[in-house]
Amino acid sequence: MTAAVSFQNVSRHFGTVRAVDDVSLDVRPGEFFAMLGPSGSGKTTCLRLIAGFERPTGGTVSIFGERMDTVPPYRRPVNTVFQDYALFPHLDVLGNVAYGLMVKGVNRATREARAREALALVRLDGFGARRPAQLSGGQRQRVALARALVNEPKVLLLDEPLGALDLKLRESMQEELKLLQRSLGLTFVFVTHDQGEALSMADRVAVFNEGRIVQAGTPEEIYERPATRFVADFVGSSNVLAPPLVESLTGQHRFASLRPEKIVLSGAGAIAGEVRSHAFLGATRRLLVQTPQGALHVTLPSGAALPPVGTSVTLHWSPADLHLMEDAR
């Protein structure tokens, strides 16, 4: 099967800075693919390499098997939803959505009809005559989405599209984007620094750090079996156990991750500690427990009996939940 987007040993250097450093990846057709990483990790540069705004210093980018080495952005079968939406302020909403069809020479009646369809798809019927400045952030985001989708791209690129929205809107847009991607059967490549967003929306996630992919896999794999300390730290709030402690438990001098929800306070105690603080998280409560080997987070269901702050507890977990990992960044 031809990959929707394929990177082969792609690098992009800016002077001495290696923004993208020898990255190889394959995005499958129809997949919701997330590139996750902190700012400056190279994920946005990768997206711009697909769109064609950057050219690789080395390696090859292919889209559905076609090498993009000399293909300019305006001839690539992809469209982008920009982080700042980049709506044209001098055009109304309909003009913005119809823009791609206009530059391709589609006649006015056809392009406006298709732009209206695209607006209906993002539930913005009747907004065609407004100016971008008159819209809310969420509406602008939908216009940007409609403007990209109307061109029927083979791959839709989304650069932190939900970053500027407030929490509630962001959550509803996450579901909406996911549904849209399913119903259109399109390949989405999504850049985000929000691990929750990446894990909840994507079919597969690539975790970026310092210009490289540290780990790629399904959200479950990334969450349950982080490959390195960096992934464990960055994705979710895992406990990272230092080598001496891991050695005393398993005999191996390695780092290990331990999910806070895998720890229970009953049974034969492996480690003793003292409860330092509680945090109410709705369905769960999170405890910070200080042990001689370091502080650990423990997640308990809200209904569970809660040891008061200052009391001693013993922490227990199944050895299978202790996940050994590399010390790499």
Added chain:
Amino acid sequence: MSTAALSTLASARGTGGFTGALSDLFWRRPRFLLFLLLLPPLLWLGIIYLGSLFALLLQSFFSIDEFSGLIDRTFTLRTYAQLFQPANYDIILRTVVMAMLVTLASVAVAFPIAYYAARYAKGAAKAFFYVAVTLPLWSSYLVKIYAWKLILAKEGILTWGLGKLGLLPLLDAWLSLPMVGGNSLSLSATGTFIVFVYVWLPFMILPIQAAIERVPPSLMEASADLGADAGQAFRTVLLPLALPGVIAGSIFTFSLTLGDYIIPQIIGTSRLFIGQAVYAQQGTAGNVPLAAAFTVVPVVIMGIYLWAARRMGAFDAL
């Protein structure tokens, strides 16, 4: 508020003296501070500038007594009717056409320079740009024009250079054309045009550069992303969004050309421009009403120009 009241206020608040009380007053009434700051320039604009403009307008509705040469202060449109006499109408037409050509040429020359400065120049290159663009404004306008007279003269460097390149026949052919030609470049309308474009160019570059800087680069990327090649992106995104800057620049080049009376006097043919006509009418001819009527012409033309630009949506992106 009296000073006494102010000082009571000051002591009540425990701040120091009159300046403290004044600061408090300005803090409570920010519009009062604004009023004080704006008063001098408003007086200047309102009385000196608008007042003299109004006086000018008034003068243009007077007429001159043909025999005594005295001004007849009764309202009449007779002076305006004089503008449409062939000799005067020619002057207006010539000036307006020249101003339009100068403006179009300035836009064509200024846009790439402004684009480079706004998008590519950084640090030292940007400083160099500002110096290079404004350097011509540091020296006297007259010096520059006389320098151009030498450059454009029959024995000047331009003719010499064209001769070395074997292009003299081309120049001679151009100079033998009616309207644009003449004995040499410095005695032709083409020469006037070249010097106008040179002298007003900074006034076109700077506003366009400011306008292009305000266009987010992501808009150009979005346009490319949606399938627009460089030409389409320029026509459909960059130019419409930079248009307020182009209009601002063209207000300068257009109105400065309409009003200038020195350049066409030193470089070009003996045919008059509006500025020269005003100069002659209010000076040697002593016909102030006609001079005033001539002066109203550029004001009206600029008014129409701005109205048309607004109608075409040039300011929509502001």
